[in-house]
Amino acid sequence: MKIEMTDLNPVKKSLTIELDEEMVAKETESVLKSYAAKAQIPGFRKGKAPKSVIKSRFAKEIKEDVRERLISRSFHDAVKKHDLKPLANPALEEMSDDPGSPLRFKTSFEVLPEIELQGHKGIEVRRPSTAVGDNEVKKTLEELRESQAKLVTEEGRKAVTGDVLVADVEGTPEAGESFNREAMMIEVGSTENMPGFNEKLEGAEAGQELEFSIDFPKQHPVEAQAGKAVKYRIKVHEVKRRELPELDDEFAKDLGDFDDLEALEARIRGDLETRKKRESEMAVRQGVLDKLLLANPIVLPEVLVEEEIRQRLEEVVRRMMMQGMDPEQMNLDWQDLRKKQDEPARKAVHARLLLDALAESENIEVEKEEMDDRLKRDAEAMGENYEKFRAQLEKRGGLEVLKNQMIREKSLDLMTSLANIQDEE
Numbered sequence: 001m002k003i004e005m006t007d008l009n010p011v012k013k014s015l016t017i018e019l020d021e022e023m024v025a026k027e028t029e030s031v032l033k034s035y036a037a038k039a040q041i042p043g044f045r046k047g048k049a050p051k052s053v054i055k056s057r058f059a060k061e062i063k064e065d066v067r068e069r070l071i072s073r074s075f076h077d078a079v080k081k082h083d084l085k086p087l088a089n090p091a092l093e094e095m096s097d098d099p100g101s102p103l104r105f106k107t108s109f110e111v112l113p114e115i116e117l118q119g120h121k122g123i124e125v126r127r128p129s130t131a132v133g134d135n136e137v138k139k140t141l142e143e144l145r146e147s148q149a150k151l152v153t154e155e156g157r158k159a160v161t162g163d164v165l166v167a168d169v170e171g172t173p174e175a176g177e178s179f180n181r182e183a184m185m186i187e188v189g190s191t192e193n194m195p196g197f198n199e200k201l202e203g204a205e206a207g208q209e210l211e212f213s214i215d216f217p218k219q220h221p222v223e224a225q226a227g228k229a230v231k232y233r234i235k236v237h238e239v240k241r242r243e244l245p246e247l248d249d250e251f252a253k254d255l256g257d258f259d260d261l262e263a264l265e266a267r268i269r270g271d272l273e274t275r276k277k278r279e280s281e282m283a284v285r286q287g288v289l290d291k292l293l294l295a296n297p298i299v300l301p302e303v304l305v306e307e308e309i310r311q312r313l314e315e316v317v318r319r320m321m322m323q324g325m326d327p328e329q330m331n332l333d334w335q336d337l338r339k340k341q342d343e344p345a346r347k348a349v350h351a352r353l354l355l356d357a358l359a360e361s362e363n364i365e366v367e368k369e370e371m372d373d374r375l376k377r378d379a380e381a382m383g384e385n386y387e388k389f390r391a392q393l394e395k396r397g398g399l400e401v402l403k404n405q406m407i408r409e410k411s412l413d414l415m416t417s418l419a420n421i422q423d424e425e
Helices: 021-038 051-057 059-081 134-147 197-201 249-255 261-295 302-322 334-361 368-381 386-395 398-417
Strands: 002-009 012-019 091-096 103-110 124-127 150-153 164-173 179-187 209-215 229-243 420-423
Touching: 002 059, 012 059, 021 051, 021 059, 051 059, 059 091, 059 103, 103 302, 124 261, 134 261, 197 209, 249 261, 261 334, 261 398, 302 334, 334 398, 368 386, 368 398, 386 398
Parallel strands: 124 420
Antiparallel strands: 002 012, 012 103, 091 103, 150 229, 164 179, 164 229, 209 229
16 A cells, blocks of 8 residues: 655645555455345346356445455555544545556545644733722612603603503515514614604604514524515503602612612622623633634634534524524524634634643543532522433533533633733732
8 A cells, every 4th residue: 555645735645545456456456245145136046156147237336345345444444554543534635546457546634733832821901890889889770760661651752762662563674574572662763763763753642653664784693574565553551651769779789688878889889790790701711712813823713713613504494593583584694693703713613722732731530429529509699400400411522522621711711811911000
């Protein structure tokens, strides 16, 4: 067997393999015997038909089996000899197997890049301030106040931004079926309303009937309405204004176990500090990782990038379905979605490869006790039985995935502990 290996780039290899006529003949004889033992030919008992009959009857099948066996076995032997670990099945690019001639074929495939990490110690990053300002506390208080607002019907009121209409809505698309909604709550000025819709609702009064058309954008998720005009007929029953509660001790007591407004403000400040500390630590870790990527540019295996993009698009579909949307009925530009996922997918693959390289060089492992503790926390967070959760994860091959994820987390922990971190004022 002759083997010629070529480096197409740092992660892509090409193998040209040639098997002489003797090897091809020997394999052909083996396959022929296998067919002869199993073939049922009219006029002959099973396994008793002459080889010449078998060879004539199954010439095409025998040739394909010989080719498949030799290519598979010789490729396996070749990658083992050169200590290569293909990331996916090889692409067969060339092949010649004329009768009486050597079998020659050429394949290409990708492997992991060889990585020698640079600059992973003493990375300089800044830790965002975790101080909580009075304005942030006031903003959160106002958000709480807004969430506790009551809707009060006011006779003779003309709707303004922030008001809520109780109305019957009838829509007639330019193409497609009409739809009706009774006693629908519509917030005037909501960003969830279609462009141009809010302006039509401004000044509406109880008892009034509105008629207008709205042009839906071409990228609207409902394909039947995308780029079409929809004629609306809206009968307004009520106009409700928002009535905000006073920011006082009673407001605080109504929200929970707070003696007064000062206690509520203290809780808000504490919660904001906790959140900002968590976000600050995440920013430090991301900063360390980003600088590691910049210091270690590598050629990425496209097969890993494609797999990452596929998983991200599957996650998009899952989120849509969880929200009750049917992706097949949505006017989605999958090519555009895929294009948007390309850069983040490459960054994710790049990061995984570098963290794996660090884990290998520093002998970072995950102990059984660490794995068990993580699984118990995850099961508890999801409200599931630990044993059942573990069994389901193991069945899907998720234990190995989780282990690799934890090793990468520990690799990033190590780099962060070695980083030169400056606190922002």
